[in-house]
Amino acid sequence: MSEELSVVYEWRGRFSNAEANALHAEAFETRLFDESEWDWEALTGQHSLGWVTARLDSVDTSVGSLVGFVNVLWDGLTHAWLQDVMVALSARHRGVGVGLVQQARSGAIDAKCEWLHVDFDDDLRGFYVDACGFTPTNAGLMDLT
Numbered sequence: 001m002s003e004e005l006s007v008v009y010e011w012r013g014r015f016s017n018a019e020a021n022a023l024h025a026e027a028f029e030t031r032l033f034d035e036s037e038w039d040w041e042a043l044t045g046q047h048s049l050g051w052v053t054a055r056l057d058s059v060d061t062s063v064g065s066l067v068g069f070v071n072v073l074w075d076g077l078t079h080a081w082l083q084d085v086m087v088a089l090s091a092r093h094r095g096v097g098v099g100l101v102q103q104a105r106s107g108a109i110d111a112k113c114e115w116l117h118v119d120f121d122d123d124l125r126g127f128y129v130d131a132c133g134f135t136p137t138n139a140g141l142m143d144l145t
Contacts, residue, residue, distance in 0.1 A: 011051075011106070012107075014053070015051075017040050020038075020040035021035070047073065067096055070104050074108070074111070078113055082117070082118040097131075
């Protein structure tokens with residue numbers, strides 16, 4: 001494993017649409033969306049319990065590079081789930097993803113949620129189950145396209 005980075009995590013931390021869209025494109029190897037297509041600030045503000053930002057530690061964390069992000073959705077009562085766990089390529093395998101999940105867990109606990117869910121592809125099982133402590137469960141998926 002590579003050396004851990006000095007990162008500042010913040011529940012409901014400030015971020016820009018440009019930063020989130022750039023990180024999303026890098027993390028999921030997809031095209032870069034613009035704000036008119038994917039307005040992270042509006043969507044998280046309207047629909048999320050919270051989110052966690054991870055920035056490289058600097059004197060002013062508002063300008064440190066955004067190297068991680070996770071959106072925490074919820075049912076409004078007891079269930080929360082992780083969506084779009086994103087870590088910059090340069091920050092992977094250095095503890096950033098685990099830190100994001102730990103902060104999201106804390107935010108969900110503070111909101112009195114009883115369950116934190118996550119869906120993931122098989123190749124990420126080691127991260128979510130082994131590194132982050134999720135218990136594997138059965139789930140279903142329906143393709144709506």
